[in-house]
Amino acid sequence: MPDSNTKDQIIKSMLNTAFYKSAGETSLANIAEGVNIKKASIYNHFNSREHLIEETCRSCKEYIEQISFIPSDIDSVSKKYPAETVLKGIVDRYFKMHEKQPLIQIYTFIQSQKYFTPEVMDIIQAQxxxxxxQTEKVLLSLIQNEKINLDSNDVHSTAMWFCSAINDMLSNYLLERKKDMLPFPEKNADKMANAKSDDAAIEKINAYIEKFAELLK
Structure with missing residues (x-):
């Protein structure tokens, strides 16, 4: 019976290698090298390269579904802090999660595959x-704690507006982060995690949140 741990390691190697070479340029030999196995051994776990791509997408979907960028005690947080602080906190958490492994590899992979793999579009939409x-929950909590002046009927559209801008900023931010990370070998995860942050981008994001919070007073 194929070893499930080895299967997971192959998927991880696929994500890691694709981060540096792109999914299209990643060969089975590259992936096998990352797991320290022979290329032929990959076929003990996957029928083909296409099957590996499908299973990698499934793994990405399962990981993303478990993510929450808002704290479990959001009501307590909203009660204690002003709206601007709360929003900056959750966005900072969202960005930091995407800066680190494995989410930055997952994000890069699904973005590179969205025009080639139909299942990936479903993952992006679900995300x-x-x-x-989750943003709606934050806004409702801020309304309940009288931190913002927003009609509950407008929560969904406001959340969509806010998230659209944040996702655009995240995409640009991660593009710059990836440029910083590319010179480092994949195996050196500490250097990847400690690559210099884009302070100018963070300032721009915080300025946007400040204006957004100001509009909701």
Missing amino acids: KTALIS
């Missing part, structure tokens, strides 16, 4: 829906 839904 957007989850982000909007």
Whole structure:
């Protein structure tokens, strides 16, 4: 019976290698090298390269579905802090999650595959829906704690507007982060995690949140 741990390691190697070479340029030999196995051994776990791509997409979907960028005690947080602080906190958490492994590899992979693999578009849409839904919870909590002046009927559209801007900023931010990470070998995860942040981009994001919070007073 194929080893499930080795299967997971192959998928991880696929994501890691694709981060540096792109999914299209990643060969089975590259992936096998990352797991320290022979290329032929990959076929013990996957029928073909296409099957590996499908399973990698499935793994990405499962990981993304478990993510929450809002704290479990959001009501307590909203009660304690002003809206601007709360929004900056959740966006900072969202960005930091995407800066680190494995989410930055997953994000890069699904973005590179969205025009080639139909299942990936479903993953991206589900991710957007989850982000909007979680943002709605934050806005409702801020309304309940009288931190913002927003009609509950406008929560969904406001969350969509906010998330659209944040996702655009995230995409640009991660593009710059990836440029910083590319010179480092994949195996050196510490250097990847400690690559210099784009302070100018962070300032721009915070300025947007400040204006957004100001509009909701």
